[in-house]
Amino acid sequence: MLQLRVARTRRIALIGLAGALAVSMSACAESKRDDNAAGGDKTGGTMVFGATGNPKMFDPIFNDEGETFRITRQIYDTLLQNKPGTADVVGSLAEKWEPSNDGKTWTFSLKKGVKFSDDTAFDAKAVCFNFDRWFNMKGAAAQSQMIYYGDVFEGFAKNEGDATGAPVYKSCEAKDDSTAVINLNKAKGAFPAAFTLPSFSISSPTALQKYNADTVTQSGDSFSYSDYANKFPTGTGPFKFEAWDQAKGEVSIVKSTGGTDTAKLDKLIFKVIPDENARKQALKSGDIDGYDYPSPADYALLRNDGAQVLIRPSFNILYLGINQANNPALKDVRVRQALAYGINREQFVKSKLAEGSEVATEFVPKAIAGYNDQVPQFPYDPEKAKQLLAAAGASNLTLNFYYPTEVTRPYMPNPADTFTAISEDLKKIGIKVEAIAKPWNGGYKDDVQKAGKQDVHLLGWTGDYNDAGNFVGTFFGRSKAEFGFDNPALFSAIAAADAAAVGDAHTKAYEEVNKQIMDYMPAVPIAYPTPALVVGAKIKGVVASPLTDERFNTVTKG
Amino acid sequence: MLRFIVRRLLQAIPTLLILSILVFAWLRALPGGPAGAMLGDKATPEKIANLNHILGLDQPIYLQYIKFLGRVLTGDFGNSLISTQPVVQEVLDFLPATIELSFAALFIAVGLGIPLGYLAARFRGGIIDNLTIVVTLVGVAVPVFFLGYLLQNNLAEPLGLPSQGRLTTGLDATDITGFAILDGILTQEWDAVWDAIRHLILPAITLATIPLAVITRITRASVLDVMNEDFIRTAQSKGLAEQTIRGRHVLRNALLPVATTIGLQTGLLLGGAVLTERVFTFRGLGFLLAEGIERKDYPRLQALILLGALVYVLVNMLVDVSYGLIDPRVRVR
Numbered sequence: 001m002l003q004l005r006v007a008r009t010r011r012i013a014l015i016g017l018a019g020a021l022a023v024s025m026s027a028c029a030e031s032k033r034d035d036n037a038a039g040g041d042k043t044g045g046t047m048v049f050g051a052t053g054n055p056k057m058f059d060p061i062f063n064d065e066g067e068t069f070r071i072t073r074q075i076y077d078t079l080l081q082n083k084p085g086t087a088d089v090v091g092s093l094a095e096k097w098e099p100s101n102d103g104k105t106w107t108f109s110l111k112k113g114v115k116f117s118d119d120t121a122f123d124a125k126a127v128c129f130n131f132d133r134w135f136n137m138k139g140a141a142a143q144s145q146m147i148y149y150g151d152v153f154e155g156f157a158k159n160e161g162d163a164t165g166a167p168v169y170k171s172c173e174a175k176d177d178s179t180a181v182i183n184l185n186k187a188k189g190a191f192p193a194a195f196t197l198p199s200f201s202i203s204s205p206t207a208l209q210k211y212n213a214d215t216v217t218q219s220g221d222s223f224s225y226s227d228y229a230n231k232f233p234t235g236t237g238p239f240k241f242e243a244w245d246q247a248k249g250e251v252s253i254v255k256s257t258g259g260t261d262t263a264k265l266d267k268l269i270f271k272v273i274p275d276e277n278a279r280k281q282a283l284k285s286g287d288i289d290g291y292d293y294p295s296p297a298d299y300a301l302l303r304n305d306g307a308q309v310l311i312r313p314s315f316n317i318l319y320l321g322i323n324q325a326n327n328p329a330l331k332d333v334r335v336r337q338a339l340a341y342g343i344n345r346e347q348f349v350k351s352k353l354a355e356g357s358e359v360a361t362e363f364v365p366k367a368i369a370g371y372n373d374q375v376p377q378f379p380y381d382p383e384k385a386k387q388l389l390a391a392a393g394a395s396n397l398t399l400n401f402y403y404p405t406e407v408t409r410p411y412m413p414n415p416a417d418t419f420t421a422i423s424e425d426l427k428k429i430g431i432k433v434e435a436i437a438k439p440w441n442g443g444y445k446d447d448v449q450k451a452g453k454q455d456v457h458l459l460g461w462t463g464d465y466n467d468a469g470n471f472v473g474t475f476f477g478r479s480k481a482e483f484g485f486d487n488p489a490l491f492s493a494i495a496a497a498d499a500a501a502v503g504d505a506h507t508k509a510y511e512e513v514n515k516q517i518m519d520y521m522p523a524v525p526i527a528y529p530t531p532a533l534v535v536g537a538k539i540k541g542v543v544a545s546p547l548t549d550e551r552f553n554t555v556t557k558g
Numbered sequence: 559m560l561r562f563i564v565r566r567l568l569q570a571i572p573t574l575l576i577l578s579i580l581v582f583a584w585l586r587a588l589p590g591g592p593a594g595a596m597l598g599d600k601a602t603p604e605k606i607a608n609l610n611h612i613l614g615l616d617q618p619i620y621l622q623y624i625k626f627l628g629r630v631l632t633g634d635f636g637n638s639l640i641s642t643q644p645v646v647q648e649v650l651d652f653l654p655a656t657i658e659l660s661f662a663a664l665f666i667a668v669g670l671g672i673p674l675g676y677l678a679a680r681f682r683g684g685i686i687d688n689l690t691i692v693v694t695l696v697g698v699a700v701p702v703f704f705l706g707y708l709l710q711n712n713l714a715e716p717l718g719l720p721s722q723g724r725l726t727t728g729l730d731a732t733d734i735t736g737f738a739i740l741d742g743i744l745t746q747e748w749d750a751v752w753d754a755i756r757h758l759i760l761p762a763i764t765l766a767t768i769p770l771a772v773i774t775r776i777t778r779a780s781v782l783d784v785m786n787e788d789f790i791r792t793a794q795s796k797g798l799a800e801q802t803i804r805g806r807h808v809l810r811n812a813l814l815p816v817a818t819t820i821g822l823q824t825g826l827l828l829g830g831a832v833l834t835e836r837v838f839t840f841r842g843l844g845f846l847l848a849e850g851i852e853r854k855d856y857p858r859l860q861a862l863i864l865l866g867a868l869v870y871v872l873v874n875m876l877v878d879v880s881y882g883l884i885d886p887r888v889r890v891r
Contacts, residue, residue, distance in 0.1 A: 048727045054641050054849075065598050140612045147597060147605070161612050220629055220636020221592055221613055221856045224644070246643060247651040247736060249841050250727065271727050273839045274849065281710055281721035288727070441595060441854055442588060450603040481603070 045266030047539065047557050050279040050291030054272055055251060057225045058233035058241065059213055060201040061134055064147035066548055069198040070292075071251055071270055074552055075117075076201030076235030077260050079108055079127070080192055084543040084551070087315060087367045087466040089193050093122065093202055093236065093260060094180075097195075103187030104170075106195075110178040115258035116204035117240035124174035129205040131172040131182060133214065141223050142216035148199035148464070152190050189498040189506050193465040198549075207234035238263035238553035249273075261553040264541070268552055283307060283536060289557060290535035290542070296354035296413055299532070306537040311356045314365050314528035315546035316411035317471065318460040320422060321448070321523045325484025327399065327455040334392040336521040339456070340378035342385035342429035348421045349527050352414065360525035362514045363472050367546055370468030370497075370510025375518040385429040398432040402447060402454035407440035410531040410548075411460030418458055422526075452481035460529075463547065468510035469498045476522055483522050490516055563879065570871040574864065578630070581863045582623050585856050591615065595854040596639050630864070636857035640849060645861040648846060654736030655724055656842030658754075659835065660827045662762035667769035668820060675777025675816075676809060682782065690774060697771030702830050706764045706837035713760065720757045722839035729753055761838040765830050769823035776819045780812040787811070825870065 055068040060076060063069065081092035091097070094108035114122040134149050140161030143150070154165035170183040184191075194200070203213070211228035228234075233241050240256035249272035255263045271288060273279045279291040280298060284305055294302060299309045320339065324330045345359045358366075362375045389395050403419035404412075412418055416437075423433040436454070438444040447453045459482070464470050469477075477494045479486045493516055497509035533550070535542050541554040593609040594601055610616045614625065629636065635645040678690040714721035724738055725731055731750035734741045739758075742751030784790065785808055793803045831844035839845070843862065850858040 046728055056640075057642050144605075144609050144612050147601075150605075161608055218613065219644070220626070220634065221615065222596075222637040222639050223642065224637045225642055230642075246641060246648065247655070247733075247841060248723075248725070249839070269727055271723070273722055274852075275722075275837060275839060277707060277710065278722040278837065278839050281714055282723075285715060285721055287720060287722065441852075445594060450606075 045557070046269060047265050047267075047290070047552065047555060048269045048271055048288045049552075050273045050282055050288040051270045052272075052274060052276075052279075052292060054249070055244075055270075057229040058244075059203070059225065059229035060199050061137075061149060062142070062145040062216065062225065062229065063199060067272075070548070070550075071253065072201060072233065072235075073198050073237070073549060074239040074253055074263075074268060075233055075237045075241055076198070076203065077237055078196055078198065078201050080195040082196050082466070082545060082547055082549050084554075085545060086313070087463070087546050089196060089466060092196075093127075094195075097192060099192070103191070104184045106182045106184070106191065107175075108180045108182070110180060111260060112178050114236050114260055116207070116234050116236050117256045117259065118204050118207050118234045119258070120204050120206045122202070122236050123177040124180040125177075126205050127180040127202060128172035128174050129208075130200075130202050131169065133208065134200075135167065135169045137214060139216060141218050142214065145216060145223065146199075148197050152188070152194045152197070152200075187499060189469045189500065189510075190465065190467050193467045193470075196465050196549075201235060203228075204234035207232055236260055238551070239268055242267075261551070263553040264556045265552065283534065286536070288536075289539050290533060292533045292548070293408075293410065293531055294534045296532075299354065302534050307534050308537065308539070308542075309532050309534050310542060310544040311354070311530050311532045312544040312548065313367060313546040314356070314358065314530045315367060315463040316460060316529050316531070317360055317363055317365060318411045318418070318458070318526045318529055319360070319363065319475075319523045320526055321454070321457045321459050321482055322521075323452050323454050323456070323482065323484040324522075325452055325481075329392070329394045329397055330455065331485075332392040332394065333521055334388040335394050335397065336524075337378065338385040338388035338392070338394075338429065339426070340521060340524045341381045341388065342431070343422055343425045343524060343526070344380045345526055346380060348418070348425075352417050352421055353527055353529050354413070354532060356530035358528045360528050362518055363475060363523075363525050364468045364510070364514060365463065365471075365528050365546075368463070368466060368468050368471065369507045370514060372511040372514040374511075375515045378524075382425075382429050389430065395430055396432075397430070398434065399426070399455040400434045400436055400453075401426075402436045402438065402444065402457035404440040404444040404458065405437050406442070407444075409460060410462050411527075411529050412458060413529070415458055418526075422458075449480070449482045452484050457482075465547070468513070469494070472510070472513060472517060473498060476517060485522055487520060487522075490520060490522075559879070563875065566875045566878070570868075570875075573871060574867060577867050578627065578860075578864055579623065581860055582626060583619065585854075585859060586615075586619055586622070588854065592639050592854055592856045626860070635861035638850075638858045639855045640853050640858070645857050648858065649843065649861060649865060651736065652841055652843050652846045654738075654842075655840060656828070656831055656835070656844060658724075658737055658739065659758065659761055659765060659831060659840060659842055660824070662758045663765035663769065663827055663830075664820070664824060666762055666766035667773050667823065671770045671773030672777050672813070672816065675774040676781055676812075678774070678778040679781035679785065680804075687778075690778065694771035694774050697767045700767065701833075702764060702768070703833045703837055705767055706761070706834055709760045709764055710837060719759055721760070724754060724757050724840060725750065726753050726757075757840075761834050761840045764837070765827060765834045768830060769820075769827065772823060773816060773819060777812065777816050780815050781808060784808050784812045825873070828866070 051067050053067045055071055056063055056065065058072055060072045077093045079092060079094040080089050082088065083090045093111055095111055096109040098107045110124060116122055136157045137143055137146060143156055143160055153168045155167035168184050168186055168188055170185045173181045175181055208228060211232045212226045213228035215226045217224050236259040238256060238259055238261040239253040242252040242254045244251045251270045252267060254267045273282060276295060282288045283291060294309060302309055322330050322336055329335050349357050349359050361377060362372065364371050389397060401423055404415045407415065426433050438447060448457045461471060473494050476490060478491055493513050497513050500506045500509040533544060538557050540556050540558065542550060593606045593615060597605055597609060614622060637643060638645050638648055674690055678687040681687055710721045729750060731747055732741060732745045734744055738754035739751055742754060790803060790807055793807055831842060832848050835842045835844035836848040846858065847862050
């Protein structure tokens with residue numbers, strides 16, 4: 001650790017003494033700083049990126065949120081990764097990969113000569129160590145924080161707490177140093193794309209053991225994590241962890257050698273600036289070199305100031321949810337179709353969303369295998385909407401319309417604006433709208449997803465990996481309070497598509513599922529928004545990723 | 559005196575207990591909850607229920623409270639949901655920033671407020687007086703966050719001042735006590751001292767505005783009151799020099815209510831610090847609190863509110879004790 005910090009607990013006790021000694025010491029104290037090093041950091045080789053929030057800690061398996069992954073993806077590698085700028089799956093730690101015909105066995109040919117940042121060798125045994133570690137994780141606290149592992153692998157060697165799923169993972173064999181074979185209990189459509197998830201990054205087995213990485217303990221209403229997670233995360237990425245200064249809100253990582261990729265920058269600092277205006281001003285003044293999720297309203301201003309606004313290809317969906325259980329009129333498919341015909345999505349996308357955004361015609365973005373351009377279309381047609389409502393006997397329909405406040409999401413930059421635009425369209429086709437606004441973390445999600453109090457609502461999704469099941473399986477794979485319908489045929493079709501794990505069959509099955517969904521219209525797809533990130537004029541080499549999966553090893557600052 | 563202090567400390571116990579119950583109940587009455595905040599946007603109701611079970615948040619609230627109290631009595635406020643670090647450690651890490659900012663704001667408010675108030679009273683009805691009245695009215699009326707954004711967007715760049723943070727990112731300043739300026743002085747890193755002062759300017763001005771306005775108005779009113787007192791007329795009739803009367807008799811006597819106001823404003827600074835620190839990403843206790851509220855960080859909020867209350871109780875006790883020391887007419891019983 002380059003930055004030696006005095007334990008903060010002792011600080012307050014030191015303050016009085018330090019204050020009293022300040023004057024006398026100032027006369028004789030010598031600077032403890034290496035001035036040459038300070039100059040080097042300032043003048044080049046360091047990029048400062050403005051983060052919107054704190055990282056949680058740096059053991060990827062216990063993480064599920066973007067601000068942490070933004071850092072860990074620079075430190076670690078996964079077996080597979082997304083090709084820069086796309087959602088296509090390409091090799092990373094694995095050069096080649098091959099599923100068996102039944103999709104239950106995945107053989108990975110690993111890169112040779114790769115080392116972890118603690119100078120230990122990366123090989124097939126390290127891969128198996130990681131997969132076995134996840135599968136055998138003990139303790140309800142630890143298991144509850146392995147969000148993506150639970151989603152993808154469904155269960156543990158011994159489920160604890162309320163975890164009940166049967167494990168998908170069976171075993172891992174290190175055939176030789178560069179061949180790892182992962183055996184599954186059942187085929188799953190999420191693979192191979194799910195192997196790109198940052199949660200499944202490969203850590204150094206030596207560091208995991210040395211710093212007790214599996215120790216997750218409950219501390220009051222929260223959990224505490226090991227030294228591995230907080231101080232010694234160790235991977236094969238282009239950067240290695242240097243320091244996490246909580247008081248400054250800065251995480252610094254430095255160039256590493258021996259990993260899969262070589263970084264061009266000497267150092268990367270992630271500085272937490274939660275306020276968007278402060279991030280914007282910090283970029284303008286040169287305090288930071290880039291930040292994520294600029295407001296679309298600022299794009300022109302940022303460009304005028306010389307910054308580069310990099311638009312990510314869309315990997316999001318914004319939809320108008322429909323809850324059939326809460327309003328009997330919504331059980332009639334004609335009413336649901338009327339909503340689709342009645343919303344001027346083209347106009348909404350043009351006037352309210354960022355450049356590059358598109359009207360959504362189904363519930364998966366175009367980049368996903370399984371996207372079907374032959375699904376039924378519902379272009380803006382208010383007259384047809386009125387006719388459908390009349391035919392269904394719902395001409396005087398009243399809908400309570402939930403929308404969130406105190407939040408912006410990548411798929412919904414301005415919920416209030418979105419609500420206003422859509423509710424105005426609904427009023428034009430004769431629907432009376434009762435607006436119900438609730439804070440995102442103050443009741444909205446509970447009311448919509450748990451209690452199902454709404455007739456219609458706004459929500460969306462940002463994809464985790466390139467699989468249609470990650471979108472439509474999440475929304476419509478089972479009965480949910482959010483949508484209030486029971487459609488066994490649709491549930492079975494999605495399950496079958498997920499099980500059709502290998503080759504074209506998987507893609508074709510989801511193409512059919514997407515058509516089936518649009519026939520049934522359980523919700524109205526609104527838009528595929530395109531979030532952006534912004535970097536200063538001197539920064540080159542950032543490739544905007546649809547999955548926000550930007551790796552900064554290619555970045556230069558000149 | 560000792561008995562008085564012990565009695566006041568004992569009186570503080572029920573106050574803190576009641577407050578702890580209120581804070582605990584208030585946080586749990588809020589919709590949402592920490593499990594949802596911990597698991598993120600994509601958490602299913604089932605996962606949230608599972609985590610609530612593991613954390614014991616599905617137990618009766620009185621049981622949760624008893625467990626919480628047991629931990630607090632041993633000094634364990636738990637770990638922050640946001641940073642996963644011990645909350646007490648966070649408070650100690652972030653406290654120096656708030657103290658630094660509050661002192662800077664107070665320095666501006668007192669340093670400008672007393673002379674301005676005095677001058678306004680001295681030239682009552684004149685341009686300075688009228689200008690002071692208008693400016694202080696605006697100072698009290700403008701919301702802190704609005705003023706913060708105003709300064710950040712319009713002054714930072716033209717004046718070359720930093721718009722966020724406590725030190726320039728990447729500046730290799732030695733960290734000893736957590737007080738950036740003090741550390742710079744101790745280590746003779748004068749560029750770090752200057753950098754820390756530059757980072758303080760805009761947030762300190764923002765935070766100082768309301769106390770500055772209040773102190774100015776109180777000083778003005780107090781000086782005017784004293785100037786009408788009999789003893790001033792007596793001094794004037796004795797033929798004392800006007801400068802001596804103003805300096806020795808008017809200002810000194812006028813400052814007593816001003817000193818009380820300064821004490822009150824110091825407490826209120828912490829409230830203003832929440833918004834100021836948030837706007838300028840000045841990572842102090844206010845920043846910590848704002849982030850905790852946004853992310854429903856129960857452990858952090860509980861700790862900050864209770865520790866804040868404890869400090870408030872202790873400060874009040876010190877003020878009461880000091881009354882007895884300053885003014886012999888006040889007897890501590």
